[in-house]
Amino acid sequence: MSFRKRNIGLSTGGDRTGSVNASAQSQQAPSAAAAAAAAPESTPGVRPSPDDGRPTTSTGTPSLDNILAGHGGLPIGKTLLVEENGTTDFAGALLRYYAAEGVVQDHRVHVVGMPEQWGRSLPGLIGPADAVDDKQDKRKGERMKIAWRYERLGEFGAGIAGSRATPGDQSQPTADGSPDKRPAFCHAFDLTKRLTHPSIANLNYIPLTPSNEPLFTTIHKRLDAAIASSPPNTVHRIVIPSLLNPTIYPPESSQPDSVLPFLHSLRALLNAPGVRATAMITIPLSLFPRATGLVRWMELISDGVIELCPFPHSADALATSGAATSHEEPPQGMLKTHRLPVLHERGGGSDQNVGQDWAFTLSRRRFEIKPFSLPPAEGDKEGQDGTVSGNMPKKADLEF
Amino acid sequence: MPTQPPLPPLLAPYVSSLPPSSLIVLSTVLGAQGNWLTLRYLYAALNAASTSDTALSLGEGHNGKKQKVVLVSFLRGWEFWRAEAKRLGLDLARLTDKRQFAFVDGLSELFSGPRTTPTTTPQTTPPSLVPSPRGGPVPQRTILPSRSTPGPIPARGPQPARGLAAVAAPAPLTPSAPSASPASSREIGPVKRLHLSGKGPAALDRLEKDIAAVVAHVSGRATATATAEAEGEDDSEVLLVLDQPDLLLAATGPSQEIGATEMTEWVMGLQQYVHATVMTLAADLPLIHNASAAAHQMPTPLETEHAAFAIGSAHRAHLVMQLRDLDTGAARDVSGVLRVSKGGAWGQSDNTDANGSWEEKEALYFVQRDGGVSVFGRGE
Numbered sequence: 001m002s003f004r005k006r007n008i009g010l011s012t013g014g015d016r017t018g019s020v021n022a023s024a025q026s027q028q029a030p031s032a033a034a035a036a037a038a039a040p041e042s043t044p045g046v047r048p049s050p051d052d053g054r055p056t057t058s059t060g061t062p063s064l065d066n067i068l069a070g071h072g073g074l075p076i077g078k079t080l081l082v083e084e085n086g087t088t089d090f091a092g093a094l095l096r097y098y099a100a101e102g103v104v105q106d107h108r109v110h111v112v113g114m115p116e117q118w119g120r121s122l123p124g125l126i127g128p129a130d131a132v133d134d135k136q137d138k139r140k141g142e143r144m145k146i147a148w149r150y151e152r153l154g155e156f157g158a159g160i161a162g163s164r165a166t167p168g169d170q171s172q173p174t175a176d177g178s179p180d181k182r183p184a185f186c187h188a189f190d191l192t193k194r195l196t197h198p199s200i201a202n203l204n205y206i207p208l209t210p211s212n213e214p215l216f217t218t219i220h221k222r223l224d225a226a227i228a229s230s231p232p233n234t235v236h237r238i239v240i241p242s243l244l245n246p247t248i249y250p251p252e253s254s255q256p257d258s259v260l261p262f263l264h265s266l267r268a269l270l271n272a273p274g275v276r277a278t279a280m281i282t283i284p285l286s287l288f289p290r291a292t293g294l295v296r297w298m299e300l301i302s303d304g305v306i307e308l309c310p311f312p313h314s315a316d317a318l319a320t321s322g323a324a325t326s327h328e329e330p331p332q333g334m335l336k337t338h339r340l341p342v343l344h345e346r347g348g349g350s351d352q353n354v355g356q357d358w359a360f361t362l363s364r365r366r367f368e369i370k371p372f373s374l375p376p377a378e379g380d381k382e383g384q385d386g387t388v389s390g391n392m393p394k395k396a397d398l399e400f
Numbered sequence: 401m402p403t404q405p406p407l408p409p410l411l412a413p414y415v416s417s418l419p420p421s422s423l424i425v426l427s428t429v430l431g432a433q434g435n436w437l438t439l440r441y442l443y444a445a446l447n448a449a450s451t452s453d454t455a456l457s458l459g460e461g462h463n464g465k466k467q468k469v470v471l472v473s474f475l476r477g478w479e480f481w482r483a484e485a486k487r488l489g490l491d492l493a494r495l496t497d498k499r500q501f502a503f504v505d506g507l508s509e510l511f512s513g514p515r516t517t518p519t520t521t522p523q524t525t526p527p528s529l530v531p532s533p534r535g536g537p538v539p540q541r542t543i544l545p546s547r548s549t550p551g552p553i554p555a556r557g558p559q560p561a562r563g564l565a566a567v568a569a570p571a572p573l574t575p576s577a578p579s580a581s582p583a584s585s586r587e588i589g590p591v592k593r594l595h596l597s598g599k600g601p602a603a604l605d606r607l608e609k610d611i612a613a614v615v616a617h618v619s620g621r622a623t624a625t626a627t628a629e630a631e632g633e634d635d636s637e638v639l640l641v642l643d644q645p646d647l648l649l650a651a652t653g654p655s656q657e658i659g660a661t662e663m664t665e666w667v668m669g670l671q672q673y674v675h676a677t678v679m680t681l682a683a684d685l686p687l688i689h690n691a692s693a694a695a696h697q698m699p700t701p702l703e704t705e706h707a708a709f710a711i712g713s714a715h716r717a718h719l720v721m722q723l724r725d726l727d728t729g730a731a732r733d734v735s736g737v738l739r740v741s742k743g744g745a746w747g748q749s750d751n752t753d754a755n756g757s758w759e760e761k762e763a764l765y766f767v768q769r770d771g772g773v774s775v776f777g778r779g780e
Contacts, residue, residue, distance in 0.1 A: 051769070220512055256702045260651035261511035264475075268508045271477040293703035296686045297650045299430055301475065339430055345476070346484065347436035347767030348735050 043235055045105030046276075047185055049075060054342070057235060057278055058186040060101030061094060063369040065186060067358065068304065069343035073185070076235070077270045078341040079263075079279040081302035083290065088310045090333065091282035093191065093362055095241050096122050098280045100189050102237040103200050108230055110204045112219055112240045113248050119203040124193025126365065192364050208248060215253050216262035220269070227275055236277035238266070243283045256294050263301040303345065305338040308360065331359030335369055404772035406443050406488050410763055411775050414719065414740055416444040418639065418676035423667075425717040425743060427683035427710065432723040432736035434680045435476070435484065436767050438641060441678050443488050445469050445639045446495055466500065466636040468618050470674070472611055473643040474506035478591055487771035502618045504611055505593045506643075511651070513595060596648070600657030604648075604666040615640065615673045637675035642667070646681050649709055654701050660708035667713065681710050683722065717743030719758060726764070735767045738775060 049056045049071040056073030058065050059080070065073045074080055084091040100122040102109040111118060189195070206222050208215060227236055244254045253259060270277050281302070288295050290307070299305045310333035335358040340348070359372035407415065415437075418424065424441075428434040445467040471481065481503065485492045495501035592614050594607050619638045645667065652658040671677045691699040691707035699707075714720050722739040739762045765775045 224512070255653070255655070256650055256700075257653040257655055260647075264507070264510060264647065264651060265512040267475070268477070268510070268512060271479065271507060273479070291686050291690070293650070293687045293690060293700055293706060296430065296682070296684045297647075297702070300644075300682055300684075301647075305430070344431060344433050345435060345480065346771065347433060347765075347773065348431060 043233060043276075045101070045107060045185065046076065046235055047073070049073070052342075055276070057105075057107070057237075058101050059094070059280070060097030060099075060186065060189065061367045061369075062186050064094065064306075064367070067337060067340075067356075067369060069340035071342065074278050074280075074304070075341050076276050076278060078303035079267060079270060079281060079301075080304040080306065080341065081299060082280065082282045082306050082308065083285045083295075084282060084308040084310070085285045086310050086312070087286070088333075090308050090310060090360065090362055090367075092241060093367055095239055095280055095282055096191075097189055097367060098237065099203075099239050100125070100195050101187060102235075103195060103197050103203070104187050105235070106199050107235040107237050108202065108204065108226070109237045109239060110206060110223055110226060112206045112223075112238070113208045114205065114239075114241055115207070116203075116205055118241070119200065119205070120194065122195040122200070123189035123191045124195050125197065126188050126190045126193075188365060190365055191362075208250075210250070214258060215250060216258055220262055220265045223266070224269060227269065227277060232274060234276070236275070238270075238277060238279035240279065240281040243281050244288060245284055246287070254288070254294070256297065259294070260297055260301065263298055267301055267303075299338065302339070303341040307336040307338060309334040309336065329361045329363060329368075331361050331370075331372060333360055334358065334372060335360045404768070404774050406447070406772075407440060408765075408773055408775040410761075410777075411437075411440060411738075411773075412444075413758060414721065415440045418678075419718065420637075420675055421671065422676045422718040423671060423713070423716055423743070423745065424676070424678045425710075425713050425720045426678060426680040427714070427720065427722045428680055429682070429684045429724050431725045431730075434721075434723050435480075435643075436765075436771075436773050437721065437723065437738075438471075438643060438678065438680060439481075439484055439488055439490075440773070441639065441641060442469055442471065442485060442492075442501075443490055446490055446500060468500050468502075468636050468638045469641060470502045470504065470611070470615050470618055470638055471641045471643065472504040472506055472594075472645070474510065474647040475644045477507050478503050478505060484771065499618055499620065502614045503591050504614050505591050506645075506647075509593045509595045511596060514593075596652070601662050601665070603656070604658065604662055605669075607648075608666060608669050611640075611670060612673050638673070640670060640674040640677045642670070642677065642679040644680050644682065646706060646709060649705055650702055654705070660705045660712060663705075663709050664712050664716075668716075679713065681713060682706075683710055683724075715744030718745045719743050723765075733766055734764050736765060738763050738765050 046055050046057050048054065051070040051072075054071070055076045056068075056071045057076060058073045059068075068074060082091040082094055099109050099111065099119070101107075103122065104125055204226050206219055206226075208219070211218055213221075223238060227234075230236070242248060244259060246254075266279060269275060270279060283295070283298065285295075285307070290296070290299075311331070337358070357372040358369050361368045361370075426434045426437055446469055473481065482492050492501055492503070496503065592610055594610055596603055596607065598606065615638055619636050645663070649658060649660065649663045667677070667679065687703060687706045688710060689707075690697075690703040720741050720743045722737075722741065724737050724739070726734050726737060740758070741760045742758075761777075763775050763777050765773060767773050
């Protein structure tokens with residue numbers, strides 16, 4: 001890596017010349033150059049959707065990007081509501097990836113209701129190259145068997161998004177030897193490391209301080225002011241962890257007439273002309289079940305709704321057997337997509353990923369979402385062998 | 401799949417011949433949104449008007465009257481409707497110029513007031529960033545000649561023709577109308593932005609005034625008085641489309657003295673200004689069934705009021721179009737189920753033609769990526 005030419009000529013962010021993160025630097029600079037050369041759209045981390053060309057930005061989790069209805073990312077101006085059952089914090093990990101991706105892409109990240117400590121614990125950037133190596137090792141075995149032009153077909157996320165998004169996501173100049181002109185859209189992060197990036201100081205924290213105004217009115221005003229005061233082409237990310245969680249929010253905030261106007265105003269803010277922003281919100285479902293009218297209205301106001309259902313610990317047996325093959329990591333929970341941005345707004349249903357059962361796995365390096373499939377029952381080995389050896393000849397005999 | 405006609409044949413009778421003073425309730429759920437169906441209503445009204453193909457329209461439409469549409473949207477912005485209508489071949493910006501269509505924005509400033517800091521020409525700065533990368537050029541909303549002042553707002557009181565409204569409109573509230581705050585009557589060209597201020601029925605009344613002013617503007621009766629309307633001199637019929645007004649109910653709640661009753665009266669008040677009304681409502685399970693006695697836990701006020709409003713509206717409706725997810729789970733070639741059923745006001749209209757062409761049915765629908773919709777029976 002060290003011998004690679006550092007191409008700083010066309011970098012967009014002036015403050016990125018610091019030598020803080022070599023890997024980030026080495027892949028950001030060519031990406032900026034490529035973006036400037038390829039398209040008038042020179043904002044890093046924003047690319048047109050393969051589906052309809054609207055600008056999208058990455059959630060920081062490649063596999064989450066891929067299930068968002070073919071857009072390969074979260075469309076600008078949309079909110080994503082991530083709901084989580086139980087006491088785990090998988091949704092928090094998704095949020096950290098989302099925020100970290102924003103930091104790396106020089107987007108303006110607004111964090112609501114969290115102390116600065118939260119920002120300091122963002123996952124560290126590993127070069128996208130690392131992720132590719134990782135992935136390629138895994139894929140190598142299969143590559144032998146499948147003709148190259150079909151190799152992406154069966155893969156998760158294939159289709160409009162998958163076929164076009166994957167190369168841009170992770171294969172970087174070092175990967176194939178052929179330099180990839182596409183800017184890095186999504187990065188890989190390591191949860192065990194801490195993100196160090198020059199623009200991490202630009203995180204905008206919006207604390208929940210009591211005032212004589214309603215809490216959410218204050219938050220909205222500060223968000224609005226922050227967005228209005230920034231340069232026009234800035235891309236914003238609004239991070240709202242654990243909305244309505246009683247340890248953070250006062251009890252009266254969970255009244256419908258308090259939180260629903262806020263979400264509505266947030267939606268209005270994101271839809272305002274000239275504003276380029278996305279938002280990701282998490283909410284603990286154990287405290288606010290989906291069966292209540294309040295949560296349903298929050299879902300109706302959001303553009304995308306995703307529910308995480310982690311497997312309980314006692315289901316470890318199921319989890320280990322849930323892996324389709326032995327070398328895959330066992331899934332840690334199920335993921336349900338209740339609503340996808342843009343797609344459902346239009347009427348929904350035509351996405352090929354809709355209706356899939358998804359499982360997710362959180363490892364040190366990635367949050368991976370893949371189709372969930374139950375493996376053949378463990379004790380049924382003889383039955384399976386019998387099927388292969390015993391039944392097949394019989395079938396042949398039946399031919400006449 | 402081949403491209404679909406903008407109006408699927410199975411759907412056409414339900415969207416294109418609305419009897420006078422009728423209410424159509426479109427109930428949707430989280431996974432089956434009704435925007436495509438709302439757009440079909442827009443298309444049926446506006447396209448027929450622009451091509452002067454009145455063969456489909458019944459009732460007063462026979463007289464060659466132009467159909468006009470006022471769309472009030474509480475959850476979706478102008479940009480969304482403009483882009484989606486374009487996929488159907490409707491140019492809403494142009495129709496706005498021709499005063500056949502008007503959009504009332506219930507999203508941007510409903511709760512928060514105008515964006516950006518005050519004093520710095522708030523209304524012109526955001527749209528002036530014209531080369532906005534979001535969805536192409538912003539329609540010329542800002543450079544449109546702002547319309548002349550809407551003139552006297554049609555008062556609610558002296559309209560004996562539609563008896564329902566007399567009950568709905570409490571007379572003492574009418575004098576408060578001129579005191580409508582300037583913030584609530586702000587407008588950018590043709591786009592009116594609603595702002596909810598104050599409490600209770602008075603706040604709703606202010607919204608109603610705003611919407612009524614837009615309706616009057618569109619129908620070309622900006623200066624007409626209520627008497628003209630009573631004499632039936634209006635040369636056009638206006639279709640009012642309310643997109644998720646139930647948000648108002650959900651986001652205000654009893655603490656602001658807006659309940660199902662007030663909402664129902666509000667909708668009835670709006671109905672009197674227009675020829676027909678289409679209203680979309682959320683009918684998700686928790687919003688409807690939690691309020692019933694069979695539910696295992698105490699319903700919240702939100703659920704009670706929402707259920708009362710939705711069910712009450714269905715009872716007042718001529719036709720209820722329900723959209724829901726496929727019962728058997730998501731499928732790749734089916735988006736959801738459309739059920740057409742009679743509302744409580746079925747058959748009360750004197751226009752028997754329309755009722756004759758309506759029959760209850762259930763069909764599947766599929767929204768394609770290009771925006772085309774096919775509606776088909778099970779197994780077809």
